[in-house]
Amino acid sequence: MPSPARPETVVDVRTVEAALIVRLKAGEELAFEELVRAHGPRMLAVARRFLPQEADAQDAVQDAFLNVSKSIQGFSGESRLSTWLHRVVVNCALMRIRTRTRRHEEPIEGATLEAAAVPRGPLSGLPGPAALLAGEETREKVRDCLARVPEAFRAVLLLRDVEGMELTEVGRLLDIGLSTVKGRLHRGRHALRLLLEAALEEPRT
């Protein structure tokens, strides 16, 4: 008689993960390749949200794996490996954004494109997010709109509204003050709203 699959599956995943970590800590190259192939695709998807340019996203993933290789000895296993890898790749993406934002601080903070425009409001007449996102076409439109939000605003949006971080934590990670975090979040949401309104109100025929 086969036993119920779900609890066993959870145990198996943890066991397989623990075994992989032991091999990684032993410096086994094949284990590192397994890690890259198994977890890399999700890490690249996360990096692409923060860094829509493919080369930047791939560089962030490479940075992340090198960091993981260097710090695996300190990984305690208290959190899931996937959770840790997610944090590492987000940090690597933010490192690139921080560097670029410092170089272009003024234009980004001075961007008026979004702040000057007045929302027309058609978003409120659309179906809820779940219904809207049922189709890949709409998901792609949302991704495209997100990619067009200025980088510094997009990072705050993602950290706050997707990663669920507190505003003070967002500021710490991006090395900016709380008032700047609030300003960027406000502008980022506003910019994304305008872009979504334009994209989603196009004739859906």
Next chain:
Amino acid sequence: VISCNRFDELHLASQDAPLSGTDRTEFEVHLAACPACVRRVAGYVTVVGLLQGLDAADKAREPAPLPEELVRRVLAARRAEPGASRARHAG
């Protein structure tokens, strides 16, 4: 009556912790009296809902494998790192 900018401040603050006392009263009074802020907040709710929905939809799907060129690049970069001499192939 508070300004729309002050309302935005309180709206942001309310997402980290529930408002209380005067802040909560001022927030609610403004919300009841300002259709523009109602529309703006509703728009943000939709935007955040779409972002979170997209995240959930992406997590539910198996992503495409990494480009092979990237896999090779990561493995080569790791081999080139100081200390990589400890690396060994599994038997």
